[in-house]
Amino acid sequence: MDQNKIDTLRAELVPSFSHLIDGRHLPASDGATMDVVSPINGQVLTTMARGTVADMEAAITSARAAFEDRRWAGQPPAARKKVLMKWADLIEAHALELAVLGVRDNGTEIGMAFKAEPGSAAGTIRYYAEALDKIYGEIAPTAGDILGLIHKEPVGVVGAIIPWNFPMMIGAWKLGPALAMGNSVVLKPAETASLSLMRMCDLALEAGLPPGVLNAVTGEGKIVGEAMGLSMDVDVLVFTGSGGTGRRLMEYSARSNIKRVYLELGGKSPNIVFADAPDLAEAAKVAAAGIFRNSGQVCVAASRLLVEASIHDDFVAEVAKAAEAMRVGDPLQLETHIGAVNSETQLNANLGFVDTAVAEGGQIVTGGQRVLAETNGYYMAPTVVTGVRPDASLAQKEVFGPVLGVTPFEDDDEAVAIANSTVYGLAGGVWTSNLGRAHRMVRDVRTGVMHVNTYGGADGTVPLGGVGQSGNGHDKSLHAIEKYINLKTAWIKL
Ligand code: NAD
Numbered sequence: 272m273d274q275n276k277i278d279t280l281r282a283e284l285v286p287s288f289s290h291l292i293d294g295r296h297l298p299a300s301d302g303a304t305m306d307v308v309s310p311i312n313g314q315v316l317t318t319m320a321r322g323t324v325a326d327m328e329a330a331i332t333s334a335r336a337a338f339e340d341r342r343w344a345g346q347p348p349a350a351r352k353k354v355l356m357k358w359a360d361l362i363e364a365h366a367l368e369l370a371v372l373g374v375r376d377n378g379t380e381i382g383m384a385f386k387a388e389p390g391s392a393a394g395t396i397r398y399y400a401e402a403l404d405k406i407y408g409e410i411a412p413t414a415g416d417i418l419g420l421i422h423k424e425p426v427g428v429v430g431a432i433i434p435w436n437f438p439m440m441i442g443a444w445k446l447g448p449a450l451a452m453g454n455s456v457v458l459k460p461a462e463t464a465s466l467s468l469m470r471m472c473d474l475a476l477e478a479g480l481p482p483g484v485l486n487a488v489t490g491e492g493k494i495v496g497e498a499m500g501l502s503m504d505v506d507v508l509v510f511t512g513s514g515g516t517g518r519r520l521m522e523y524s525a526r527s528n529i530k531r532v533y534l535e536l537g538g539k540s541p542n543i544v545f546a547d548a549p550d551l552a553e554a555a556k557v558a559a560a561g562i563f564r565n566s567g568q569v570c571v572a573a574s575r576l577l578v579e580a581s582i583h584d585d586f587v588a589e590v591a592k593a594a595e596a597m598r599v600g601d602p603l604q605l606e607t608h609i610g611a612v613n614s615e616t617q618l619n620a621n622l623g624f625v626d627t628a629v630a631e632g633g634q635i636v637t638g639g640q641r642v643l644a645e646t647n648g649y650y651m652a653p654t655v656v657t658g659v660r661p662d663a664s665l666a667q668k669e670v671f672g673p674v675l676g677v678t679p680f681e682d683d684d685e686a687v688a689i690a691n692s693t694v695y696g697l698a699g700g701v702w703t704s705n706l707g708r709a710h711r712m713v714r715d716v717r718t719g720v721m722h723v724n725t726y727g728g729a730d731g732t733v734p735l736g737g738v739g740q741s742g743n744g745h746d747k748s749l750h751a752i753e754k755y756i757n758l759k760t761a762w763i764k765l
């Protein structure tokens with residue numbers, strides 16, 4: 272990446288964004304717009320359409336029509352693959368432009384955003400494009416006078432509600448498999464991170480996706496998101512975001528057409544460090560990166576550090592040192608390690624969690640405060656709090672900010688008990704040289720993913736999904752496809 276190119280792109284005026292409905296850019300039905308505030312400096316970057324219920328209904332009608340006339344599902348797999356492959360190529364060709372636009376909108380440091388956003392989105396779209404003509408139906412082992420066929424059909428209209436932390440990456444996790452399987456999609460990006468994802472949708476049309484197959488409506492969750500949730504014409508809802516919204520989506524489903532609802536709701540992931548870790552210095556650096564990158568706004572963030580008591584003080588000192596070495600600042604500077612918190616609301620919520628942690632007996636080892644306030648941007652110092660009891664708020668509630676709570680443990684059983692003491696179960700990590708202990712931890716800690724002697728790495732070949740109140744269903748890998756198909760049996764008397 273070239274700093275000069277980034278600086279040129281950041282200086283560009285950003286036009287007002289409108290909805291994408293039936294292949295056309297349309298304003299809100301009542302003409303309303305909402306300000307897009309950049310977390311880099313608190314300034315209004317541009318405006319976007321403030322969607323209405325009528326806008327969402329128009330988008331769903333368009334998606335339904337596109338599905339019913341089979342303009343996409345009816346194309347030969349090779350043709351659909353070609354379009355999706357071209358889309359991935361276009362995302363890559365526009366990668367820096369998309370990444371900078373996204374960072375201006377959501378504040379993630381550019382080094383991470385470039386890889387995790389357009390880079391990962393293109394890879395995901397390509398993965399499902401390559402997969403789509405390798406997914407077969409089945410022949411059931413029936414008696415000889417019967418032929419039992421199991422078809423894998425697209426579900427119909429998929430509603431996808433996307434959060435603000437990684438809009439393109441998470442958007443692609445839903446769009447890739449949904450479109451590969453022949454569905455139509457209506458997308459609802461997050462209020463505070465819509466722009467890059469909306470631009471990415473334009474590129475899908477440029478790649479040859481027929482109008483109406485992918486629609487996107489910007490605006491407020493409680494208006495357009497609710498309209499999507501309550502629609503009688505959306506067949507599947509896929510969502511990443513907060514538990515509160517996830518619960519509402521299940522309610523909307525129950526109150527409308529019992530649409531399938533798949534939720535990815537974040538977590539309170541434990542990173543467990545034993546004294547016999549192969550490299551404690553490396554473990555400390557990774558523990559810091561595992562919570563502080565993207566200002567902790569990562570669903571799998573390693574937000575609870577469980578440390579074997581015998582090494583607690585030295586290890587915490589190393590983690591604090593690593594945190595203090597991370598440069599917080601302008602997310603569009605290549606040397607920045609930690610960019611801006613996504614919104615003022617989120618920044619204030621983060622600071623509130625720190626106050627509560629202290630009130631509940633925690634001690635701040637480093638950080639704990641807003642920084643660079645003179646920029647009017649939303650920046651927070653990476654924060655380490657020790658003395659966090661397993662039942663304290665900081666150990667129980669998802670902060671979604673750069674705040675690490677540290678809790679000591681004495682032995683394996685206590686580590687597992689603490690690790691499993693939240694309502695969540697998305698991710699976790701264990702650091703040990705003992706192979707048997709590593710496998711036991713993988714087995715006993717209730718999560719969707721466990722890292723061993725590393726944290727946070729993964730690629731598109733493995734599923735991501737939680738247990739407990741971290742949600743249901745999986746993004747990524749071939750397993751994600753199950754959310755976007757119906758099984759249909761044909762029972763044929765020969
Ligand atoms: P949120 O759940 O309110 O927003 C996520 C998405 O849901 C957005 O697109 C939003 O517009 C939409 N939405 C909001 N209300 C809706 C409704 N009533 N019906 C339909 N859609 C609706 O999350 P938030 O307020 O942006 O963030 C709050 C917390 O959520 C964070 O602090 C964090 O704990 C969690 N979060 C988790 C993830 C994750 O990756 N798991 C991502 C973002 C936020």
